[in-house]
Amino acid sequence: MSITIIKGKAMKQNRRDFMQNTAKGTALTSFAVSVGPISILGANERIRMGGIGAGDRGTDRLRAAQRLGAEIVALCDVNQLMLDHAREVLGGAADRYEVHQDLLERDDIDALVIAPPDHWHHDIFIDAMQAGKDVYQEKPLSHTIEAGARMVEAAEKANRVVQIGNHRRSGKHWHDAYQAIKEGKIGEIKWIRTYDCRDWSKGDPYQARGRNKNLYDPNKINWKRFLGPAPSRPYSSDRASAWRWYWDYAGGLLTDIGAHNIDVAMWMTDCEAPRSVTANGGTYLLDFWETPDVVHTTMDCGTFSIDFSVVFTNGHDGYGHVIYGTKGTIVQENSSVKIFAADNREKPTVEWPMNDEGTAHMQNFLDCVKSRKPTNSPIATAHKVITACHLSNIAFRKETKIKWDAQRQAFI
Template sequence: MNRRTFLATPAVAAAAATEAVAANDKIGVALIGCGGMGRSDLADFQKQPEVEIRALCDVYRPNAETAAKMLTGKADLYNDYRRILERKDVDAVVVATPDHWHPLIAIQACEAGKDVYVEKPISHNVREGRLMVEAARRHKRVMQVGIQQRSGAHFQRAVAAVKEGRIGKVHFAQCWNHGFSASNKGMGHPEDAPVPEGLDWDLWLGPAPKIPYNPARRNFRAFWDYAGGELTNWCVHLIDIVHWALEVDTPLTVTSSGGKWFYDDCRDCADTQEVIWEYPGNLLVRYSTLVHNSFGPNGHPGNKSFGSYGIMLQGTKGTLFIDRAGYEIIPQMEMHSEKVTQGSREAYDDLNGLGQFFTGLTMAERATTSFQHQPHVRNFVDCLKSREKPVGDIEIGHHSTATCLIGNIALRTGEKLQWDGAKEQFKNSAKANEMLRREYRKPWTLAGL
């Protein structure tokens, strides 16, 4: 069998099992994609007492070897993920590859009877994401998305406060990633180069278009062929909390402005971007990303490793700010006037307003950080045994990813797009609908795409 042939043989299909993992069995886990995020996943999966890491896979051999050094036991090393899917002793896979590989690996893992923990964004395009949901349901697989903030206690507490009405009716939410780069050189414009030893470049590309090796391309989030910039990198995490807290998941319209305005390098994706979504219930949601200035909408100067980032929900009774470090509820202040005071004109001219006082419409609250990633992994492992849906189920991850993907489509088309969430297509743009899927490079195929 050609190593790039679609793995869908009767033998593999027959190996698919839907039974729950017995409580006293070891759960065989394989990591596919051993870069930085993959190794973070590996660290927390190893902490689960019933988990045994049985295989590691990466198209760049040094990545797999680095991950192997983290293991408390031994695991087999591969460069082709399909060899892992053939193994009957692997119950679940962690997919931490570049974004463009997530759908095919996850779907084939479901077909091979494996449960899946897949990093966000779940897909390169909207149609792939829907096919992932369908595969998980059709094969009765547990598929957890790496939207680990849902497992953080302070995120859960803050979301509960919003749902209880503590900040009132929310009509505006904003998320942002604002950073500062002292230089606009970025990745530069490197020439194509020989493929490094230990890297299978053709397999790294997979279903993406065939191009010569270039070192800049391994910064995959900056190129449309593999990802979608900060909008699909960070905003998926942020918009997911907006969806969760406000109980929405499908916008009505989207528009976006920006582009590659700061960096003078070879990237495709925007370094300066704003996206506006309109949701049912008169809700406006905004996302912005900057690299030339780190000051945030919440007034933070951005003197943190991530710069300024976070989520603000602005309601009729108060505002919630939340990020991974904690949250704060700031009451909306309501103005009152003493019975005997200056007239409104004089008070206005005084700027301070003599005889006026302000009271809060809700109670202030503040919380610090909580563990997020490890309990998210724990939730996945528990669901492998219970067969319940995890807190970051694939359907949830699909909606949060798709919302960001259509933001980039709005940017690239320059149109205000009307979104039909039920059909997952645009109502007003044939050009935009063409960008909801893409053709795979042969011989890679994905049924339904």
């Protein structure tokens, strides 16, 4: 059965105002960390949500919100087939839109998940702020440093609840690790090594997805609108589906994965910004990528350094962080976080299992929509993190060391 894409219309009941009114008097200065048991929203408290960007990640985030009690009432995407697929996955009840401004006209939507390609993040986010919506903005925050700064300004002006999808911030294990660091358990941190290694030697799944005509039919995609602010180019299934690896639309692995790994490194050290950044690597296997499939960046942060490696040609090392202090080491490898004393590398002194960060992150957002408290991953913090990632890409592309003045937000 075909479904007509409709224009957004204002609804009689303004639920967003109701949610705000019930939250009046709530203090906004405390930092809420929803990392405990998952609480399902009551039927009379349901948050009505829309999604802009109906790809795999956007649908996953909306599905998480739905499992936690939110009602998904509207979806928007330029790809009609992906829109149909997302609508079906989410229960088949959401209205469909091709133009995000039409969805934003509705005043019965309390909150949004924004998850289009990165080059659209800025414009859609700004429009959402102007429309008075609360937003779960998928990472990476921005396509450029300048765009991120404008997004922060818009969020501060709108005074909306904003959660950036750097979901490590909702990992209870990372809050425990941060507390251990503050208590001096590993001494002074001098080096952080973080990595994400995946085996895509048999091919890029996004490229394969783009060749599936049941999901990517050029006759069912508004290609001009997909390009949006990006340069005009003819339709390409690789660009439509594997957009993460093209500079026009994204920053490749350093921003897509770095938004998580660099976030943890900067959080654990209270780092505002690196002083200088270098990067090297290349496209060694996935030859249709413009961005590197193996890349390493080193950040000098004044009293310590961060080394981040992301490799999509071999998955042997998996995913992890190692935080080296003068008295001990924190090691996260795949499913646990451990502390080792400097004189005993065999047996950890403390070990924490890792919770479901993604679900906890969405729970925190939904909680904050109702309480109006700050989220675990506020936009100003996420901007600092993604700025470091953008600096790494600039260093890689210019093949030089980049020096950064965080106070002036300017290159040296």
